[in-house]
Amino acid sequence: MAVLAVLAAAVPFAFGLIRLVQTGSDSRYLVVAAASLVGAVVATRLARIGTVAVVFLASTVFAVVAAMLLGTHLGPGILVVAASFGSCFAVAAALRGRATKSRERASSI
Numbered sequence: 001m002a003v004l005a006v007l008a009a010a011v012p013f014a015f016g017l018i019r020l021v022q023t024g025s026d027s028r029y030l031v032v033a034a035a036s037l038v039g040a041v042v043a044t045r046l047a048r049i050g051t052v053a054v055v056f057l058a059s060t061v062f063a064v065v066a067a068m069l070l071g072t073h074l075g076p077g078i079l080v081v082a083a084s085f086g087s088c089f090a091v092a093a094a095l096r097g098r099a100t101k102s103r104e105r106a107s108s109i
Contacts, residue, residue, distance in 0.1 A: 001099035009092035012036060012085040028070050033085055035066030040089035055093040060086030 016029035039062030043055045063082035064074070072078050 001095050005092045005095035005099060008088050008095060009037070009040075011088045015085075028067070028072075029081070031070060032063045032066050032081065036060070036063040036082070036085040036089055038062055039086070040093060044093060052090045052094045052097075056086045056090035058086075059089040 012033035013030065016027070016031075016033045019029045020027050036059040039058035039060070040055050042062070043058035060082045063085050064078060067078045067082065068074060
């Protein structure tokens with residue numbers, strides 16, 4: 001589960017790297033992916049709520065804000081990208097939570 005969580009969290013960065021390689025200079029998606037990751041970390045560490053929905057929401061909002069700071073206009077395109085990145089981090093959080101619970105159960109036996 002932990003490996004799958006890392007893979008899910010890596011998807012936005014892979015997407016950003018693919019975009020960078022294709023264009024040769026467009027690193028905006030990497031910045032948006034990093035902002036989305038920060039949103040996930042904020043949701044899980046600082047707020048201590050860390051539910052999948054909170055991780056999704058925080059990651060998505062951070063991605064939208066980062067894209068807008070980079071000059072992107074709010075519209076369907078950025079919302080789809082931000083929600084996709086948020087979904088990846090939410091899935092990663094869910095998988096990480098399951099992996100942690102499995103380890104805790106195994107250590108208590």
